[in-house]
Amino acid sequence: xxxxxxxxxxxxxxxxxxxxxxxxxxxxxxxxxxxxxxxxxxxxxxxxxxxxxxxxxxxxxxxxxxxxxxxxxxxxxxxxxxxxxxxxxxxxxxxxxxxxxxxxxxxxxxxxxxxxxxxxxxxxxxxxxxxxxxxxxxxxxxxxxxxxxxxxxxxxxxxxxxxxxxxxxxxxxxxxxxxxxxxxxxxxxxxxxxxxxxxxxxxxxxxxxxxxxxxxxxxxxxxxxxxxxxxxxxxxxxxxxxxxxxxxxxxxxxxxxxxxxxxxxxxxxxxxxxxxxxxxxxxxxxxxxxxxxxxxxxxxxxxxxxxxxxxxxxxxxxxxxxxxxxxxxxxxxxxxxxxxxxxxxxxxxxxxxxxxxxxxxxxxxxxxxxxxxxxxxxxxxxxxxxxxxxxxxxxxxxxxxxxxxxxxxxxxxxxxxxxxxxxxxxxxxxxxxxxxxxxxxxxxxxx
Amino acid sequence: xxxxxxxxxxxxxxxxxxxxxxxxxxxxxxxxxxxxxxxxxxxxxxxxxxxxxxxxxxxxxxxxxxxxxxxxxxxxxxxxxxxxxxxxxxxxxxxxxxxxxxxxxxxxxxxxxxxxxxxxxxxxxxxxxxxxxxxxxxxxxxxxxxxxxxxxxxxxxxxxxxxxxxxxxxxxxxxxxxxxxxxxxxxxxxxxxxxxxxxxxxxxxxxxxxxxxxxxxxxxxxxxxxxxxxxxxxxxxxxxxxxxxxxxxxxxxxxxxxxxxxxxxxxxxxxxxxxxxxxxxxxxxxxxxxxxxxxxxxxxxxxxxxxxxxxxxxxxxxxxxxxxxxxxxxxxxxxxxxxxxxxxxxxxxxxxxxxxxxxxxxxxxxxxxxxxxxxxxxxxxxxxxxxxxxxxxxxxxxxxxxxxxxxxxxxxxxxxxxxxxxxxxxxxxxxxxxxxxxxxxxxxxxx
Numbered sequence: 015x016x017x018x019x020x021x022x023x024x025x026x027x028x029x030x031x032x033x034x035x036x037x038x039x040x041x042x043x044x045x046x047x048x049x050x051x052x053x054x055x056x057x058x059x060x061x062x063x064x065x066x067x068x069x070x071x072x073x074x075x076x077x078x079x080x081x082x083x084x085x086x087x088x089x090x091x092x093x094x095x096x097x098x099x100x101x102x103x104x105x106x107x108x109x110x111x112x113x114x115x116x117x118x119x120x121x122x123x124x125x126x127x128x129x130x131x132x133x134x135x136x137x138x139x140x141x142x143x144x145x146x147x148x149x150x151x152x153x154x155x156x157x158x159x160x161x162x163x164x165x166x167x168x169x170x171x172x173x174x175x176x177x178x179x180x181x182x183x184x185x186x187x188x189x190x191x192x193x194x195x196x197x198x199x200x201x202x203x204x205x206x207x208x209x210x211x212x213x214x215x216x217x218x219x220x221x222x223x224x225x226x227x228x229x230x231x232x233x234x235x236x237x238x239x240x241x242x243x244x245x246x247x248x249x250x251x252x253x254x255x256x257x258x259x260x261x262x263x264x265x266x267x268x269x270x271x272x273x274x275x276x277x278x279x280x281x282x283x284x285x286x287x288x289x290x291x292x293x294x295x296x297x298x299x300x301x302x303x304x305x306x307x308x309x310x311x312x313x314x315x316x317x318x319x320x321x322x323x324x325x326x327x328x329x330x331x332x333x334x335x336x337x338x339x340x341x342x343x344x345x346x347x348x349x350x351x352x353x354x355x356x357x358x359x360x361x362x363x364x365x366x367x368x369x370x371x372x373x374x375x376x377x378x379x380x381x382x383x384x385x386x387x388x389x390x391x392x393x394x395x396x397x398x399x400x401x402x403x404x405x406x407x408x409x410x411x412x413x414x415x416x417x418x419x420x421x422x423x424x425x426x427x428x429x430x431x432x433x434x435x436x437x438x439x440x441x442x443x444x445x446x447x448x449x450x451x452x453x454x455x456x457x458x459x460x461x
Numbered sequence: 462x463x464x465x466x467x468x469x470x471x472x473x474x475x476x477x478x479x480x481x482x483x484x485x486x487x488x489x490x491x492x493x494x495x496x497x498x499x500x501x502x503x504x505x506x507x508x509x510x511x512x513x514x515x516x517x518x519x520x521x522x523x524x525x526x527x528x529x530x531x532x533x534x535x536x537x538x539x540x541x542x543x544x545x546x547x548x549x550x551x552x553x554x555x556x557x558x559x560x561x562x563x564x565x566x567x568x569x570x571x572x573x574x575x576x577x578x579x580x581x582x583x584x585x586x587x588x589x590x591x592x593x594x595x596x597x598x599x600x601x602x603x604x605x606x607x608x609x610x611x612x613x614x615x616x617x618x619x620x621x622x623x624x625x626x627x628x629x630x631x632x633x634x635x636x637x638x639x640x641x642x643x644x645x646x647x648x649x650x651x652x653x654x655x656x657x658x659x660x661x662x663x664x665x666x667x668x669x670x671x672x673x674x675x676x677x678x679x680x681x682x683x684x685x686x687x688x689x690x691x692x693x694x695x696x697x698x699x700x701x702x703x704x705x706x707x708x709x710x711x712x713x714x715x716x717x718x719x720x721x722x723x724x725x726x727x728x729x730x731x732x733x734x735x736x737x738x739x740x741x742x743x744x745x746x747x748x749x750x751x752x753x754x755x756x757x758x759x760x761x762x763x764x765x766x767x768x769x770x771x772x773x774x775x776x777x778x779x780x781x782x783x784x785x786x787x788x789x790x791x792x793x794x795x796x797x798x799x800x801x802x803x804x805x806x807x808x809x810x811x812x813x814x815x816x817x818x819x820x821x822x823x824x825x826x827x828x829x830x831x832x833x834x835x836x837x838x839x840x841x842x843x844x845x846x847x848x849x850x851x852x853x854x855x856x857x858x859x860x861x862x863x864x865x866x867x868x869x870x871x872x873x874x875x876x877x878x879x880x881x882x883x884x885x886x887x888x889x890x891x892x893x894x895x896x897x898x899x900x901x902x903x904x905x906x907x908x
Contacts, residue, residue: 083819085831118815118857155812156857271816351798352903359904365602368565369718372530384532410565410603450897456799457806 031198034315038182039203042216042241044069044283046178049191052167054113054153054160062167063191064147065239065279066107066138066178073282073290076105076148077249079257081274087117087155090275092127093148100145102246107147108237108277109134110192111164112222115233117155117272126159127151133165137172150275152194152222152233185218192222192235195455200315206304208297215242215284217305219312223319233273236261236312238305243282245290252302253278260309263344263443264317278305317444322451325357328394328429328444335437339374339381344443346374347430354448360423362414364389364404367430384408386435391419394427401431478645481762485629486650489663489688491516491730494631495624496638499614501560501600501607508560509614510638511594512686512726513585513625514553520729520737523552523595524696526704528721534564534602537722539574540595547592549693554594555684555724556581557639558611559669562680564602564719573606574598580612584619597722599641599669599680632665639669639682642902647762653751655744662689662731664752666759670766680720683708683759685752690729692737699749700725707756710791710890711764725752764891769898772804775841775876776890780883786821786828787881787888793821794877794890801895807870809861811836811851814877831855833882838866841874848878 049063067074078097080090096105109130116123127149134147151159171177178184189199200221207214221236238253257276282288291297318326329347334340347353350370356363367389376382389405402418403411422428496510514521525544527537543552556577563570574596581594598606618624625631636646650665668683685700704723729735738744765773776794781787794800797817803810814836823829836852849865850858869875 083816084821084823084826084829085815085819118812118852118855120856155815156859272819355900355903358900361904365565368532368602369530372532372719374531376531382531405565408565409567412603448900450900453802453805453895453897453900456802457808 030318034200034318035186035198036201036203039185039201039218040205040216041180041185041203041218042239042281042283044241044281045239045279046180047184047188048171048177048179049187050167050170050177052111052170053163054111060187060191061113062109062111062164062171063188064107064109064134064171065188065237067279067281069241069281069283070286071104071106073243073286074104074106075244075246075249075280076100076102076108076277077246077253078148078275078277079253081271083272083274085118085272087115087151087273088119088123088127089116089149089151090273091124092131093150093275096131096145096148102249105146105148105279107134107138108150108279109147109168110150110152110235111159112192112194113153114151114157114159115153115155115273116151116159119156119158122158126161129161130159130164130168133168137168148277150235150273152192152235152273155272185220189220192220194222194233195321196223197319200312200319202308202311202315204304204308209300210297213284215240217308219308221312221316223316233271234261234276234316235274236276236309238278238308240278240280240305241282241284242280242301243284243288243290244280244301245292248291248293248295248298249278249280251293252298252305255302256306256309259306260313261316263341264313264445314444317446320446321455322449322453323446324426324449325447326427326444327357327446328442329432330429330440330442331432331434332440333437334434334439334441335381336378337439337441339376339378340434340439340441341443342376343371343374343382343432343434344441346370347432348443348445351448354445357423357428358447358449360420362391362404362416362419362423364410367432368405371432381434381436383434383436388433388435390431391422392429392431393422393425394429395425397421407435477765481647481765482633482645483648483650486632486648486665487652487663488627488632488650488665489686489728489730491688491728492686492726493625493627494635495618495626496634497614497617497624499558499617500610501558507634507638509556509558509611509618510635511554511556511581511618512635512684514726514728516728516730517733518551518553520690520733521551521553522691522693522696522727523547523549523555523724524693524700525595525722525724526700528718530719530721532565532719534562534598534720535566535570535574536563536596536598537720538571539578540597540722540724543578543592543595549696552593552595552726554581554585555597555726556594556615557597557599557682558606559639559641560600561598561604561606562600562602562720563598563606566603566605569605573608576608577606577611577615580615584615595724597682597720599639599682599720602719632667636667639667641669641680642768643670644766647759647766649755649758649762651751651755656747657744660731662687664755666755668759668763670763680718681708681723681763682721683723683756685725685755687725687727687752688729688731689727689748690731690735690737691727692739695738695740695742695745696725696727698740699745699752702749703753703756706753707760708763710788711760711892761891764893767893768902769896769900770893771873771896772894773874774804774892774894776879776892777876777887778879778881778889779887781881781886781888782828782884783825784886784888786823786825787886788890789823790818790821790829790879790881791888791890793817794879795892798895801892804870804875805894805896807867809838809851809863809866809870811857814879815852818879828881828883830881830883835880835882837878838869839876839878840869840872841876842872844868854882
């Protein structure tokens with residue numbers, strides 16, 4: 015039997031910053047970012063950031079997906095209103111502060127978030143009737159925004175001509191300015207060549223981690239910034255598609271904080287003559303899949319930074335009678351405390367995996383047949399054999415190669431493969447292990 | 462910031478055996494129990510037990526509630542069949558083994574469970590066409606029952622005239638024989654006087670813990686044994702009512718292991734002349750509530766024995782527009798990993814409680830109004846003030862009496878009181894904290 019000490023020893027800290035933060039990147043045309051320390055966080059850390067579009071504002075489009083929590087923070091309500099009023103057209107900036115979530119702050123919090131948008135809009139040349147910016151906040155909840163610090167910070171950003179930039183460090187600092195319990199800033203940039211037009215465009219993704227894999231309270235913020243020309247409706251629908259297959263695959267549906275916001279800004283700067291891409295465009299599907307790919311890579315980084323986690327686990331459910339039930343099963347395994355502790359303990363516990371499959375709330379019973387199901391561990395490195403079958407057609411493999419199982423479970427990356435053998439659909443979730451360090455971190459967050 | 466070490470120090474082991482196991486009790490008339498070590502578990506621990514009715518078998522009634530997991534262990538299927546064939550009438554025994562769950566064992570497992578029932582029935586005087594016993598198993602899954610040991614054990618029990626008894630130790634040993642990761646056997650016995658007839662009857666409850674509060678895999682077994690005369694249908698309906706308000710309030714609905722079984726045996730021995738009590742009887746409601754009370758006390762013992770837990774927390778949601786949503790909210794708070802770690806860390810984190818309320822999946826939005834909700838900690842000991850308000854009408858109390866909060870959070874027993882202020886319904890859940898010890902225990906169960 016392992017003791018606490020042995021398990022603690024197993025969990026070696028990884029230098030995640032060195033491994034997951036890039037040192038250079040290409041960014042979308044026509045955007046600039048600025049970030050400063052406004053004194054909201056302690057220790058002079060970066061805590062206020064702006065991304066703004068400097069291309070023709072007529073081409074600017076914004077879209078967002080918000081938390082479904084019934085308690086919604088003031089910035090969520092205000093940003094939602096901005097998008098409703100503008101239909102996402104002409105929104106050319108987004109401002110964010112960390113250190114204070116402006117959540118459960120009542121009417122005053124609402125006024126504070128509205129004032130923030132007004133101040134940014136004014137600096138961007140808007141009269142007071144037009145809101146040009148989204149607003150987000152993350153940090154402690156139940157406390158008022160320190161508006162004096164925030165106002166000073168906004169003045170500082172917009173009055174300093176050197177504040178905005180489009181170089182690597184400007185973007186990286188923005189990524190840092192939104193961090194809370196994150197151990198590394200999450201930023202990725204990808205270029206894609208459209209197969210039909212040959213045009214290359216860029217998507218930059220920035221996120222702050224939920225901290226934990228089920229972001230019950232920790233706020234998830236994510237930005238997808240691209241120089242593609244998208245119609246307002248295409249921006250919204252492609253973002254929703256991407257979020258469903260990325261950030262919604264690392265968390266229980268609806269299991270969201272009061273502040274969770276995932277937004278996309280596009281500005282068409284890649285070619286100002288090019289028409290808006292709509293959902294009917296032949297380019298749309300290709301673009302949607304590329305946006306999804308960036309969102310997935312970004313969501314995986316959030317899992318990599320799961321609080322106290324030592325493992326990155328892909329749960330893949332294949333050959334399902336339908337997609338929804340495959341997804342429900344992947345989610346059920348990913349959220350099981352028993353599966354997550356077994357992974358931490360490097361225990362090839364197929365029983366807990368089967369059990370989590372068995373209590374998944376399926377819509378269609380045909381997706382699951384106990385006598386057809388197979389479960390394997392699959393490695394993602396080059397070691398062989400890549401697959402270790404734990405259950406075949408419902409029959410546990412009692413003479414398991416325990417040595418190989420131990421090798422696989424000692425790896426940082428692992429895939430749990432569930433073959434339902436009832437159809438052709440596939441779903442994936444990404445999860446991490448549940449560790450002593452998780453309990454330590456969350457046993458004492460507020461103080 | 463607390464370190465792992467500090468948190469580990471906080472978690473002082475409690476002598477739960479001394480506190481929660483009685484030293485004497487009165488048991489229902491007309492029942493006997495036997496338990497032995499059959500060699501299924503290691504170390505000669507008790508691992509095979511039988512409860513049998515020795516009153517007139519015509520009065521014997523059995524009812525059961527089984528796991529909703531889609532993978533159902535062989536004993537679940539077999540016991541379900543027994544109840545279907547007999548309609549719960551004339552079932553005069555129940556046999557249980559620990560050490561092997563006979564789950565995910567295919568057709569062979571099914572045959573083994575059937576054979577177990579046959580053997581017990583034969584010893585009780587049945588020809589092979591009549592099944593007189595239920596069967597349950599708990600322990601490791603995916604392994605065949607050692608039938609030779611089981612058969613020898615059954616022979617030993619029924620051939621030894623001294624094996625069965627109705628004294629305190631006989632019942633206590635039965636409670637021990639079903640334990641797996643439990644740190645103490647769970648047994649309670651209560652006597653109730655019927656208000657209309659003045660008749661006093663007895664209910665004994667025995668359970669084995671799920672080990673953890675969400676029994677994903679660990680098996681929950683429970684027995685309610687009474688000398689009341691119940692009709693078959695009244696036994697079933699009162700058991701369901703009781704389980705919904707007890708064992709289903711310590712676990713996510715459907716979040717059950719492959720083996721979970723809660724059964725009730727009644728034999729009418731209190732008065733063999735008394736007619737069966739049916740759901741139409743004027744005594745029924747009173748009896749149902751008394752059965753529920755025993756089931757609740759038993760379910761609370763399971764929470765007390767939550768793996769690695771240091772706290773027993775009652776989550777009470779009052780003044781709800783409807784019962785179902787009050788229950789969903791209580792469940793959501795009780796299952797939140799962040800609430801559970803905050804309780805462990807003795808952190809008055811009302812934000813996590815509100816958040817768990819906010820993502821509860823309600824049927825009727827009218828049950829929740831963010832501006833009406835109040836949240837308090839309430840002590841169950843005699844210290845004053847008993848209630849500490851964290852949130853009043855949606856407004857967090859920022860000048861919290863932190864000293865009193867610390868005192869309350871240091872107590873072993875605590876109530877989280879949520880006042881929805883939208884109606885008159887109340888629901889309760891019972892939960893425990895999530896500790897380093899939980900991770901240690903579950904990080905290495907199989908090996």
